[in-house]
Amino acid sequence: MKLYSAPASPFVRKVAVLLHETGQIDDVEMVAAGGHPLASEQMPLAHNPLGKIPALEREDGPAIYDSAVICRFLGEAHGMYPEARLYEALTLEATADGICDAAILMIYETRCRAEDQRSAEWVEAQWEKVTRSLDAIEDRWMSHLAGPLDIGQIAVACALAYIDFRHGSRDWRAERPQLTAWFEAFSARPAMQATVPQG
Structure with missing residues (x-):
């Protein structure tokens, strides 16, 4: 393949x-x-x-x-899509993918549009999607993230890493101590270390 x-x-x-x-x-x-x-x-x-x-x-x-x-x-x-909590894992994956979509659109606004066509308000609206989603994960999903490995955890970790990679000046960790601690631990996994983004 x-x-x-x-x-x-x-x-x-x-x-x-x-x-x-x-x-x-x-x-x-x-x-x-x-x-x-x-x-x-x-x-x-x-x-x-x-x-x-x-x-x-x-x-x-x-x-x-x-x-x-x-x-x-x-x-x-x-085992990445466990039957007992399938829809929770899928919803968490969808949330993480939505975070990535919004974060990428923020990058495209500067890379793909002429300077006089860019909208700071539009960029901030995308960031609001990110912050709302991170708040939801902090408030609702930490017990799932603490459970056995599934696609939801992988997706959230990759989304958080992408925010750090492309939007490192924005402090997503503020007021999200549980998610911060979980991400620090998950980032140490060999699979995460082997796939650190480049470019």
Whole structure:
């Protein structure tokens, strides 16, 4: 299998962390891809018409895409989607993915738009999505994060790491001591250490 990827993508990292945690990392070849909505020529358009990464090329079927679909495909047989708390894990994954979407849109506002077209208000509206989501995790989801490893934990860790990577000047840790402590411990896992974002 081939995973079209970029090392800075939190969605690619989510897949990579899952591969490490489930012992499948050597089964998937990482293929470099890159770009953004206004420059998608280096994206795997033949495998994902949306022009987004990650996309997973399989030997026995068409490519699949969106990190949530890929992670389900690769992780369901390895306990990453536990039946007893499936919808909790999926909701936490969706929350983390939404954090990443908003954080990436903040970057695109400066990378993809001319300076006179940028909106500081729009950027802050995206950041408000992030902070509301982090507050919800701190208030509602710490018991789940403290439980057995599943996709929800992986997704949250990759989202928090991406905020640090691209928006390090914004202090998401303030007033979120439980999430801060959990992330510090989770970041020490070998799968997280092996997938630190670059670029």
